[in-house]
Structure formats: structure tokens, C-alpha cells
Amino acid sequence: MAAEDVKLLSFWASPFAMRAILALEAKGVKYELIEETLNPKSQLLLESNPVYKKIPVLLHNGKAIPESLVIVLYVDEAWPERAGFFPKDPYARAMIHFWSDFIDKKIFEVTFRAAKAKGEEKEAALKELYDNFLTLESGFIKFDAKPFFNGSSIGYADICLAPFVAWLPVFVDLAGIRLPTAEEAPHLHKFIGAIREHPAAKVAFPDEEKLAAFGRILQQRWAAST
């Protein structure tokens, strides 16, 4: 079989790009990482993702696939012979999609909202996030996560959530987010610990100091715009 041409248009700090990297690493796919500066956006990025003009974009033998979760699903289906990201049962698969959708809407989106908000609005978002983590814990329990939704290897829902772990120190420090304790959410804490040790995460996650500095710049930008 001819060598596959796999490229990923990426940005080192983006949690969405991290999802794509985790998926490729978990499948053992060889790929070229193309770091975008984003200001200005490269011609390749503008051509590959004309609708959103955002990273990540996967380029597989010249075909462009944008949107992090579409990419993760694609990687699972294009390399089906290794490390599947989903259980076989259709109902269990639907539940994995449910939890991934929950992670996107109720964990990531609420966290960004809390980070940008002030005063009462911020407190409300932080409380909502705390409750959402407890709900997520119930998801871990339903799947009997050991420690991942996908068992001992990472799958779709795990890849969806994992970049949160990279950003966690930044979110705690700058946005004041509060996680339930290890007693209240043992599976969540086991997941966080396991992801930090995962070989795919060691490739996908940036240096903590570098990300912290980036987080501070982002926070200044948010504060300036309100």
C-alpha cells in the first residue's frame, strides 16, 4: 500500500487541536504536524477550511477534514483495524456520543463562559460547571470507566475530554474553576491522573509553563474586551 499522506494543521495551545493529535497518536498513525501561526492564517488553512477558517484541519491524501470531533470520528473510521474508539453495541455507542456532546456543551463551553464572565455571572457559571462535573461523574460510573470511558485505552469521549486536563491548571488559576473533590468524583480524578500519564497526552499536551503564560495573555485580552 502506498504511504499515506497525513498532515494536521494545528495550534499548540488549542484544546481542539489536541483532540486530533490524541486520536492520531492513539491509532499509531504517522502524520506531519503543521503549526499554524493564525495571525495571519496560512493560505493552506484558508483553502482547507473555507467555512470556519479554523484549526484543527486534518489533510489525508489531500482531502481536508475540519472540526475536531468530525476529525476524531474520521480517524477512528479511516483506521478501523486498530484501537477502536467506540464500543460495538449501538446503544453504548449512542451513549458515548451523548457524553461527548455533554463534555463539549456543558464542560468546555461553560468553562470558557466562566473564564470570560465577571461577578454574579461568573459565580453562576462556576456553580453550573461544578454541578456538570458531578453529572459527568455519573457518566463515568454508567460506563464503569477503568479509568476511561473506553476501558483501559482512550476512546472518543476520553479524547473529547482529555484536553481539559491540559488546561486545568490554567482554568483553576485564572478562571477560578472548582472541581468536585476526589471523594465526590473519584472516577473524574482517576481519569485526570491517567490522562496525564498517557503516552498520547505526552505528545499532544504543551509545556505547562508555556500554556500558563498563554493563558495569562488570553485572560488580559478577555478583560480588555469587556
Place this chain on the structure above:
Amino acid sequence: MAPELKLLSLWASPYCMRVAIALNMKKVQCEVIEEDLRNKSDLLIKLNPVHKKVPVLIHNGKPICESLIIVEYVDEVWPEDGTRQAILPKDAYCRAMERFWADFIDKKIFPPAYFALRKQGDEQQKAIADFYESYAILEGALAKVSEKPFFGGKKLNFVDVILAPLACWLLALEELAGINVNKCESYPRLCEYFKAVREHPAVANVLPDDKKESEHFRKLRNL
């Protein structure tokens, strides 16, 4: 033995219509339970405790929520055979492209349309502008499909199942938000699309009357 299939639904909800269209394409019978969203049933709260929203498909007692997830589930449980078509194709890249456009429609078409129908003043103006911007992008995407009239060519695909219910909002969008996308010079493919999709056997009996839908939103605006 026929599967036990129920759908917690709301007649006016395009998200519920998506599921009904998918089930029609699979020629699967389903009991539809109409919810009153101002007085949510115990069943809805029990089966969708996280979001408390319709649609919820209940298959042999097990609930599945979120319209896009339900449609993919229906496609997997009743795969293509002699009697029923596939909704998503087999090829991984084609699946990715259909999911991309379904996600675009779900995030960039329906929410601005909804806010254009529900909001007033500046918020409504922004929603209207967002809707027009997304609609133009969608026209461009459909123009690239060589076979007419659907995103799936002559057949409905995943994108079509997600988009088709917008048909019943077009009158409401014109009457309540001044959005006129029936100008066939500006949106030739989408004009043809919505004329054809209303007639499709899997869609025709799912869409409520346009006037009823417009009246429904008029009432909500006046509350």
C-alpha cells in the same frame, strides 16, 4: 417481534421532525408521545434528566437523546438492506463531510433562525444577519452537489435529514423576521431543495402546516 419504539416529541419541533424522517426512511413504526414543554412529563424528566428536552427516542425501554445522535443510532440499528436505505454512506471521508455539514446546519442555521423568530430589536437583527450569512454558505455547498435536488443527490442523506425540517419555518421566518429566502435568484439550489423535500415521501407527512408553525411562533412572541 416488532421493536418497542416510542418518541417523546413536540409537533412544532424541527429536532423531533428529524427523527421522524429517519424512522420513515427506515420504514420503522414508532409510537409518538406528544409532550407539553410547559408541563414536562415525569417520563421526559426521568429519561432525559440532563437536558429535559425532546426528542427522546425510547428503544426497548432505553432512552436516546439529541437529534443528531438519535439519527445516527437509527441508521446503525436498521442498516441498509433490500427494503431500506442507509442514511450515512460507507466511505469514511464522505461520512466526515456529511457530519461536517449536519453540524454546520445544527449550529449555524437553526439557532439563528430560532432567535430570529423569538427575539426582538438588536438581538433579532444579529440573528437575521447570522442566518443570511450561513444560508449563503449552505447554498454554496449545495451548488457543489452535481446531482439534484438534495444533498444526497436524488436520495436523502444525513445532511438532508438534519436540514429538511427548516422547510416548515420558511413562512414564519418571512412573516415574523422579514427573512425572505424564497428569492430563487439568490438561492436557486436551496429554493429547488425546499420545494422538492416537502414532497419527499419520508418528509411529507412529518412537516406540520407552515401557517400553523408561524402561528405557533407568533403566540410565543406575544407571551
